[in-house]
Amino acid sequence: MRKSLSRYFPVFVLPTLAAFTIAFAVPFVMGIYLSFTKFTTITNAQWVGIDNYVKAFTYDGDFVHALWFTALFTVVSVVTVNVFAFILALLLTRGIRGTNFFRSVFFMPNLIGGIVLGYIWNLLINGVLSYSGTDLTYKAEYGFWGLVLLTNWQLIGYMMVIYIAGLQNIPDSLSEAASIDGASPFKTLIRIKIPMVMASITICTFLTLTNSFKMFDQNLALTAGLPEKETEMLALNIYNTFYGRSGWQGIGQAKAVMFFIIVAAIAFIQLKITKSREVEQ
Amino acid sequence: MENKRASALFTFVALSILAFVFLIPIGLVVMNSFKSRLYISSQPFAFPSSETFAGFGNYINGLTSSGFAAAFGRSVFITVFSVLLIVVCASMTAWYIVRANSAVTKLLYYLFVFSMIVPFQMVMYTMTYVVNKLNFDNLIGIVFVYLGFGSGLSVFMFSGFVKSIPLEIEEAATIDGCSPLQTFFRIVFPVLKPTAITVSILNAMWIWNDYLLPYLVLGTDDKTVPVAIQIAMQGAYGATDYGGFMAMLVLAIIPIVIFYAVSQKYIIKGVIAGAVKG
Structure with a gap:
């Protein structure tokens, strides 16, 4: 079977592999190499060692600022999205009327793309702020909380759906046994429901973490980094370094490599945690 | 009570x-x-x-003045053909990887999985360069580029499902004289249908809403819906037609709402499956 199968490698694998090589593998390797060079058109790349990596931090404070801004935004988003999503999931697993309708409404924003989302909230927030004679670009705090609001609106329904699936997997006998033993609803929540949905909590934390950390479209459409790059997140900072200044492409690529390493580290830690949980259960 | x-x-x-x-x-x-x-x-x-x-x-105004109608058509074209290509190619590749089970296919599998964690910014500049050099910077080319970027998650999800299909049926088909291609399309692919639906939904949502990739690959001449919206707002500063812009936002949302209304059950199931596996 195996031998005859290998003759079919070109049919089954080659189209995917060719596309993967062109779109991902070759650009990835080139990207690593170019992060150690100075270039404007790739063909004129000159080796400069770790110069780009040093310059990313020292030349101006934008990258470090974007890093902190993104980290803070990510922490706030992960906490708010997951708390609200979990509360909604608890309310929607109690068998009340209209559960399906509510679930549909809360989930829908997740399907709308980042650019459209950004402009919808741009209209809404600027409309509210116009009463005080300001707008989103007036203060960095406005942009920050605007992004948090938008992210909550987008991701709560998505996480809620995952939590609902987790809560529905808890056997009824467990909650029944707890209530017969006289446990209060709060105690049932802390001692039974939360431990039983730990897997969902890990997944949702990871999804909100990576989604918030890698955010680009929403950032571009809502604030575009204004005022003065103060609301510029990492992905947008990398983009602006590449396409905003000629001669800075190498530094942009170095920033992109560091961005990749951080995201990979988050994914790796997540994988470790999930694995250790699986052993426990 | x-x-x-x-x-x-x-x-x-x-x-x-x-x-x-x-x-x-x-x-x-x-x-x-x-x-x-x-x-x-x-x-x-x-x-x-x-x-x-x-x-x-x-x-x-929104439909006529800024080429939004054409952008809409382009987005439909790119989304439909990319999703079709991804489903067919990625399922074939995943099946081959699982069934051949050699050192080479194992390495390939890990490469596909690895690509899932790499953020787009890491490869966007060099990818644009390669794609331009190969003249893939057009509507047909971008479908191929989407196959490349979408193959990671899709191969991963199909592989997970193929592993759970018992080998006996396929062996019986081989003994009956089916070639691997016939075995795959007549016997394996129909069984993969639930995963194919999930993969289609996840990729369709991503590609329809994607902004940066089509902006970098196709530029502003062949704009898709998200690119058209971004340009309408940023392109002509001060002179933005807010009315037309609002209409564009609504027109961009309508297909999503219809898609959601028709296949809500599959979408929610697919999103959960994608999240749990990814």
Whole structure:
């Protein structure tokens, strides 16, 4: 079977592999190499060692600022999205009327793309702020909380759906046994429901973490980094370094490599945690 | 009992209010899309009155003036063909990887999985360069580029499912004289249908909404819906036609709402499956 199968490698694998090589593998390797060079058109790349990596931090404070801004935004988003999503999931697993309708409404924003989302909230927030004679670009705090609001609106329904699936997997006998033993609803929540949905909590934390950390479209459409790059997140900072200044492409690529390493580290830690949980259960 | 009913009613009312709040942003855009352009940024929360009502004028402007209709067609074309190509190619590759089970295919599998964690910014500049050099910077080429970027998650998801299919049926087909291609399309592919639906939904949502990749690969001449929206807002600063812009936002959302209404069950299932596996 195996031998005859290998003759079919070109049919089954080659189209995917060719596309993967062109779109991902070759650009990835080139990207690593170019992060150690100075270039404007790739063909004129000159080796400069770790110069780009040093310059990313020292030349101006934008990258470090974007890093902190993104980290803070990510922490706030992960906490708010997951708390609200979990509360909604608890309310929607109690068998009340209209559960399906509510679930549909809360989930829908997740399907709308980042650019459209950004402009919808741009209209809404600027409309509210116009009463005080300001707008989103007036203060960095406005942009920050605007992004948090938008992210909550987008991701709560998505996480809620995952939590609902987790809560529905808890056997009824467990909650029944707890209530017969006289446990209060709060105690049932802390001692039974939360431990039983730990897997969902890990997944949702990871999804909100990576989604918030890698955010680009929403950032571009809502604030575009204004005022003065103060609301510029990492992905947008990398983009602006590449396409905003000629001669800075190498530094942009170095920033992109560091961005990749951080995201990979988050994914790796997540994988470790999930694995250790699986052993426990 | 009385208490329980009261708390259920309270929950129902609270959720209804929250659902209303959730719909406000979309409602606001829809409402403003029917107002004449001068009244949008000055009074975004006012209902259209006889003075400010613009009928479908904004929709006509939005569709005609900035090539939005063409952008819409392009987005449909790219999304449909990319998803079809990804489903067919990635399922074939995944099946081959699992069944051949050699050192080479194992390495390939790990490469595909690895690509899932790499953020787009890491490869965007060099990818644009390679794609331009190979003349893939057109509507046909970008479908191929999407196959490359979509193959990671898709091969991963199909592989997970193929592993659970018993080998006996395929062996019987081989003994009956089926070639691997016949075995795959007649026997394996129909079984893969649930995963194929999940993979289609996840990729369709991503590709329809994607902004940066089509912007970098196709530029501003062949714009897709998200690119057209971004350009309409940023391109002509100060002279933005807010009315047409609101109409564009609504037109960009409508296909998503229809898609959602028709296949809500599959979408939610698919998203959960994608999240749990990814």
